[in-house]
Amino acid sequence: MLLPLLVRPSLCGPQASVILTRCVRTLHSQAEHFLRRRLPPRPHGHSRGTKTRGRKSKSQEEEWKSRNKTVLTYIAAAGVGMIGLSYAAVPLYRLYCQASGLGGTAVAGHDADQVETMTPVKERVLKISFNADTHASMQWNFRPQQTEIFVVPGETALAFYRAKNPTDQPIIGISTYNVVPFEAGQYFNKIQCFCFEEQRLNPHEEVDMPVFFYIDPEFDEDPRMARVDTIILSYTFFEAKEGQKLPLPGY
Amino acid sequence: MSNAMNFGTKSFKPRAPDKGAFPLDHFGECKAFKERFMKCLKDNSFDNSKCRLQSKDYLECRMDNQLMAKEPLARLGFKDLMDPPPNQADRDTKP
Numbered sequence: 191m192l193l194p195l196l197v198r199p200s201l202c203g204p205q206a207s208v209i210l211t212r213c214v215r216t217l218h219s220q221a222e223h224f225l226r227r228r229l230p231p232r233p234h235g236h237s238r239g240t241k242t243r244g245r246k247s248k249s250q251e252e253e254w255k256s257r258n259k260t261v262l263t264y265i266a267a268a269g270v271g272m273i274g275l276s277y278a279a280v281p282l283y284r285l286y287c288q289a290s291g292l293g294g295t296a297v298a299g300h301d302a303d304q305v306e307t308m309t310p311v312k313e314r315v316l317k318i319s320f321n322a323d324t325h326a327s328m329q330w331n332f333r334p335q336q337t338e339i340f341v342v343p344g345e346t347a348l349a350f351y352r353a354k355n356p357t358d359q360p361i362i363g364i365s366t367y368n369v370v371p372f373e374a375g376q377y378f379n380k381i382q383c384f385c386f387e388e389q390r391l392n393p394h395e396e397v398d399m400p401v402f403f404y405i406d407p408e409f410d411e412d413p414r415m416a417r418v419d420t421i422i423l424s425y426t427f428f429e430a431k432e433g434q435k436l437p438l439p440g441y
Numbered sequence: 442m443s444n445a446m447n448f449g450t451k452s453f454k455p456r457a458p459d460k461g462a463f464p465l466d467h468f469g470e471c472k473a474f475k476e477r478f479m480k481c482l483k484d485n486s487f488d489n490s491k492c493r494l495q496s497k498d499y500l501e502c503r504m505d506n507q508l509m510a511k512e513p514l515a516r517l518g519f520k521d522l523m524d525p526p527p528n529q530a531d532r533d534t535k536p
Contacts, residue, residue: 305518335479340488346518347489348496350475372453380458381517387462397465398475402500404518
């Protein structure tokens with residue numbers, strides 16, 4: 191009898207609430223019915239031994255009081271501990287992130303000398319795809335000159351983008367980039383590129399913009415990167431206003 | 442994409458390039474080298490390993506024309522192209 195009430199999909203608001211209350215009421219009555227049958231009959235010794243009950247209850251009360259106190263102190267200590275932990279979490283998390291390299295933080299050991307000493311991992315061929323975007327109000331024509339390039343970790347590679355200013359005014363652009371998949375971004379090291387600095391294009395001027403980069407050889411040893419074969423590098427150009435100072439990303 | 446306010450998910454953090462930004466080649470001084478490099482890529486189905494000589498030439502052109510800070514090529518990862526190749530004769534393709 192209950193099933194059709196439960197199964198019916200909820201209609202508009204008031205109807206649904208009426209059905210709901212009816213449901214709850216029937217459930218409640220049925221539950222009461224079951225409970226009354228289950229409960230054991232009240233014990234016989236209920237009315238007997240009031241005196242012992244009185245003495246017992248006093249010492250019991252004292253015991254409960256002391257127990258409550260200890261419980262409360264434990265809870266208070268736990269609360270204070272939690273607050274302390276939340277304050278300590280900030281430097282601890284930072285340490286953990288640096289050690290494990292999660293969250294895109296710079297992996298320890300990435301330095302300029304590595305370029306000199308690294309050896310290419312020739313077995314692992316990666317496809318780097320290039321993407322170029324402009325902000326809606328940016329009038330440059332910006333596109334990559336190659337759709338993809340095959341590199342191996344540990345080998346420096348060069349890629350080109352082209353930007354053209356079709357308008358009659360000089361336009362200053364500034365770009366940022368993005369690497370997908372995110373975790374591969376920490377292995378993607380740019381030696382030199384055209385991002386994060388203002389680039390000025392005169393009217394009707396077209397320039398080639400190179401990106402000189404390499405993939406860290408440790409990419410091959412990371413188990414999370416074992417199935418990554420394609421990395422997409424995406425640049426986006428925005429228009430920069432005169433004298434605007436943008437913060438350079440860094441650590 | 443990196444601005445999605447998803448708590449706890451990793452977001453991409455862009456990093457500044459190691460040696461800064463390339464100055465723009467307004468006068469196209471190294472355009473010929475770039476064309477050679479692009480042609481090499483097209484001929485070799487975009488395999489970077491085969492066109493490292495051309496990329497080295499392009500960067501050398503940039504350095505000669507003050508479009509790039511002069512650096513020993515070994516520091517740019519071209520160490521293997523600098524050595525006289527007695528045993529690497531069949532490694533690098535000719536342009």
